[in-house]
Amino acid sequence: MSISSYDSYLFHEGNLQEAYRFMGSHLRNISSTTFTEFCVWAPNAESVQLVGSFNQWSGEGYELKKFNNEGLWTITIDQNLYGETYKYKILSANGNTYMKSDPYAYFAEKRPQTASIVYDLNSFSWQDEKWLKKRSATPHYENPLFIYELHLGTWKKEDGSFLSYLELADQVIPYVKEHGFTHIELLPITEHPFDRSWGYQSTGYYAPTSRYGTPEDFMHFVNKCHLNDIGIILDWVPGHFCKDAHGLYQFDGSYLYEYENERDRENYTWGTANFDLGKGEVQSFLISNARFWMEKYHIDGFRIDAVANIIYWGNQDKLVPNEGALSFLKKLNHAVFEYEPCALMIAEDSTDWPQVTAPVHYGGLGFNYKWNMGWMNDVLEYMETEPSKRRDVHSLMTFSLLYAFSENYVLPFSHDEVVHGKKSLLNKMPGDYWQKFAQYRLLLSYMIAHPGKKLLFMGSELAPFSEWKDLEEIDWGLMDYEMHHKFNSYFKDLMHLYKGTNSLYELDHRSEGFEWIDVNNANQQIFSFIRRGKQREDFLVVVCNFSSKVYHHYKVGVEEAYVYEEVWNSDDERYGGSHQINPIPLTVHEESYHGRPCYVEMTIPPYAAVYLKPSKAEGEDREWRKKNV
Structure with missing residues (x-):
């Protein structure tokens, strides 16, 4: 078995950054013979069996054994099980049986099926060495950074069906490049059971969703982005996870990945469970996951979702800092920057916690960027105010400059601002047809000129009247209308000006x-x-x-x-x-x-x-x- 006693020690301690090298399923070759190894963490299980398509889903004779009599269970199968589906059949201490997919699986069945798939990630031929070398030598702070936030499932569809990673590579990348964006931020692409969670409620943290193709197909997408000088950021959710029966929730019959205390565990707002971020094995799981996406998929950075939910304990009468979670964030950022000093680590944080973007060794949380949620809320409130009354809310537009340089900020107009009845950015503007377009152009010109890097949700470059319809594609037909076509030309010219004007980005944070x-x-x-x-x-x-x-x-x-x-x-x-x-x-x-x-x-x-x-x-x-x- 590939696992060592030292690996096991680091895993339990919370300091293993490459747990994916032995956790999950792995194909091994010795003397031209291929066999398959499995390793899973289930410390409170009475027994664990491997079941799958290769044994007719019967675990008899496929019992895993405890490694060093600890919480890790292992088994080696003298077969090449590449492409086979599998789960772990876990008998808990209370006598209940759980059928669980592999938390570390590299690939999974397409929903509504839920099994893991034995897979190998070493066959893809990367061609982005030039990008990676440039990335490692180029800090972001003094360079233009404008992010296109993208939901792969609804950017465009063919006959109502999703485009594949390969089709998206052919269509999205030229479009993003034409419009002048520097990076794409993907709404979570980790495997998830429910389309309308947009990936924010995951079951497979190590598996790119099979909705759009294979892991190699996703590698192709990233590789082609890099060949076109476009960076890739993953929206990543280390704070909470969904409670579907085949996922992480009560994995071995106990509260393993989540907090044991109900008040801490239950995230009532989203119907999810909060990760126990103070637990060593959970830290190893998540920090290894960040390292995994960077190493195996050449990801350039992460936007960390719901940092406020991580910083403070949930379900409390007052804000109480979660010290274990704060230590996790510092450890995570330290590990990421140790691997890639010029990675992007962006906190989606609505709190006033100090030094979010200060290095860990200076007492900060260690991110290098933070979404400026205050700026976004204030500016949109000002823009939605009747123009004759804007003089009464003048300070909404000036307040951001009192703190603009206290952190390294990204100015976001994200999906959260254009969904669930909030209206599109264009339709937030008061007035008649012409006035809406004029004020929307003004809004984006002001955004470009304001200190901070930028982010815009897909479709906003077309000035849609409708908010994001998360089951339909972007309103591409808008380009047939004169004002929308003119706005799109305006946006591309503005982006060209932004990227070509040093004073609009060089001192964003000073x-x-x-x-x-x-x-x-x-x-x-x-x-x-x-x-x-x-x-x-x-x-x-x-x-x-x-x-x-x-x-x-x-x-x-x-x-x-x-x-x-x-x-x-x-x-x-x-x-x-x-x-x-x-x-x-x-x-x-x-x-x-x-x-x-x-x-x-x-x-x-x-x-x-x-x-x-x-x-x-x-x-x-x-x-x-x-x-x-």
Whole structure:
């Protein structure tokens, strides 16, 4: 048996990072003979039998034995069982029998079937060495990062059926690349029984769901993303799991993976069970799982779901920190960055817990990014406010800059904001048809200019009126309509501008990258500020008008320059706007304004964002714009 006493010790201690090398099922070869090994953790079982398609689902003669008289059970079958289905038949101490799929299985039957499948992951030929080398040498902080959040089952369908991993690779990747996204974040693709859980309630943490194909097919998808310079992030759920009978819940008749105490165990909000994150074997299971996806599937990082549910004990009258879970998060992040220093570890955290994105050795939780849920909620509340009343909620748009640099943030407009009756981003905008599109363009231009990396849920680039319908594909027919087509062109141009403008991303996480010009103009609902790059002379002036009025000869205080040139205007007629643009370079008046040494007079379009770029000397402006924007 491949397991050693030292492996077993590390597993129980919570420090085994590669448990998948002996847990689960494995094909072994010795002297041209192939046999199959199985290992499962079931410390409170009276007996464990291996049942499957190879023995007519009868466990007689297929009894597992305890390893070192501990909680691990093993068996070696003198056959090559590749492709065979199997489960563990567990007799508990209370006399009940449980038929369980393998927690460490590499592959599983397509739902509604629930058996595990003996599989090998070593046959795929990876071609992404260039990407992996570049990834390891390129920190994310000073580079553009815009994530396309994707649900594989509803991006597109053929005759109502799912596309395969192979079909998705051929269709999604060119589309994502055309639109300028840097990464794809996949809603959970670990095996799960219920489509409408979107993968957030898993039974097979080591198995990419068979809905879309085989493990090699998913490897092909990741490989092709990397060959096209697109990173892959997995949405990952280490906090809780579903309670289906074949899964982790009461695995050996006891509360094994979950807390024993009901108040701690039961996640009433989602109808799931919380992992006992203070238990060593559970830590080894989950930390090994993160390492597994990175090693075997070349995954570039993880978005950790429901971190608030991990940080604090559930079902309490007040917020009480879960020290065991906090230690787990630190151990997890330390292990991931030890394996890949430039991995992405993104916390979906709605709490104000300090130092979420500070390194563990500095007392932090060790993530390198955190979703800015406060920014998202405040901005959407402001946008959904009747424009005539926005002056009364002005601080919703300014509050985020009080804490924008306390963590490394991702600004998310995710699936959670466009489902379950919340309306699409476009339809959240008040007003008539034209006003909705104008304000949506403004919203995304403001998002691009605000400090922080970015995330957008699939379909939002088409400006749908309908929210996400989680059983149907994206509204692709929208591209037949003029305003939606123009919006899509606008989005691609905005992404091109973002990725080509250093000042929009280089100092996302440093206060010197942002300066207010005028933060107090609540009556006119205009916000103006500067975004800076690492070079002091590299900056943009951003002016956002959240009112329906157009303002001519509007004064904006600026830094010294020869002229300022408009490099972006969301009101351009090409995008469906009213074309209140600034077509010629703006003259700089050498008179103090807004606390700046100079000012320009410009046209401020209705419901629009304008970006201005300075030119230092006469004649330089056109060539300088060509080089830098």
